[in-house]
Structures are given as C-alpha cells and as structure tokens.
Amino acid sequence: MAGIHFQFEDFKQLLRLNIGIADRLDENRAESFTILYCDLSEVEDEKITRALQKILRTSDTIANHETDYFFVLPYTDKYGADIVKKLFDKFFNKFLNSFLISYPVDGESGDELTEILQTSVKHFCKKDLDYLDLLK
Template sequence: MAGIHFEFEDFKQLLRLNIGIADRLDENRAESFTILYCDFSSQKDDRVAKALEKILRTSDTIANNSADYFFVLPYTDKYGAEIVKKLFDDFFGNFINSFLISYPSDGENADELIGVLQTSVKHFCKKDLDYLDSLK
C-alpha cells in the first residue's frame, strides 16, 4: 500500500477534484473526505517514505511542501483520520504534530478548506503555513 504523491502546487486542484467526486457520489453530505496535515520535520526522509508506504491506502493522496505533508483521505471521517495519525505516531515512536479537517463540515470549497487548515495549524500546532496563501 502507498498513497499517490502529487506536486504541492497541485494541492488546491486535488482538493477540487475530491470535492467534485464527493458532491457527485455522497448525497447525504457526510464527512466525505478528511485532510490530515503532519509535520515530519523531525523525521528522516527515508523513514517518512517507509511510513507512507506502510500506512497509506492506494486511494489516499499526498502533497508536501518540504516536511509539511498534506494527506487527502477519501471516504474517511475525522475518527478514521485519527487512526491514520496514530499509526504515524506509532511508526515513528513519538507524537507527530498534526491537524485534521473534513469536507464539507470545515469548508465548502478548496479556498475555505485551505484557510481553515492554515488558521488551525497556526493556532493549535504553533506553525505558520503562510506558503498556502500562494494556492488561494
């Protein structure tokens, strides 16, 4: 297993694609997908690659900017994303700084989701993701 990796510059388009699929297939507007942000700055690249290969499903997508990783987990609610996050914690043997948001409960479009994620990570993780402004 392993997620599909996209260029960071395509992250907003990736969100739009998942929103379109969710709107087409999920009539009851449940938590259609969840975005999990993880800060892997304290981890070595080869260990991160092994974790991604071991933990993620082939339907999960990844975009990263340096050690900041953004996972789009389709048909996964926040509870399910918490399980993925715990698997990362267990794999690395320590707490990974992270945050998660879901569509549509945390935002109705890609810009809203990016804004909520940026604000939440700044507040709860004490990490600036100002570079996300370039995607808006």
C-alpha cells in the same frame, strides 16, 4: 499499499477534484474526505517513505511542502483520519504535530478548507502555513 504523491503546487486542484467526486457520489454529504496535516520535520526521509508505503491506502493522496505533509483521505471521517495519524505516531515512535479538517463539515470549498487549515494549524500547532496562499 501506498498513497499517490502529487506535486505541492497541485494541492488546491487536488482538493477541488476530491470535492467534485464527493459532491457527485456522496448524497448524504457526510464527512466525504479528511485532510490530515502532519509536520514531519523531525523524521528522516527514508522513514517517511516507508511509513507512506505501509500506512496509506492506494486511494489516499499526498502533497508536501518541504516537511509539511498534507494527506487527503477519501471516504474517511475525522475518527478514521485520527487512526491514520496514530499509526504514523506509532511508526515514527513520536507524537506528531498535526491537525485534521473534513469536507464539507469544516469548509465547502478548497479555499475555505485551506483557510481553516491555516488558521487552525497556526493556533494549535504554532506553525505558519501562509505559503498555501500562493497556490492557485
């Protein structure tokens, strides 16, 4: 298994796509997908590659900006995404700086989700994600 890796420049479009699919297929508007942000700055590239191949499903998507990784996990609520995060922690043998947000619970659009993610990561993880503002 392995997630599909996208260019970081396509991250907001990836969110729009997942929102469109969720709106079309998820009638009860539950937590349709969750975004898991992880700071992997203290992890070697080779180990990251192995973890992505081992832990993620083929339906999961990845976009990264340097060592900041964003995982879009379809049909996964925060509880399920937290399990994925704990699998990464165990694989890397360290507690990763991370945060979770879900659609539509935490935001109704890609812009809302990225704004909430930026604010939350800045507050809880002490990490600035202002580069998300540059995406179309």
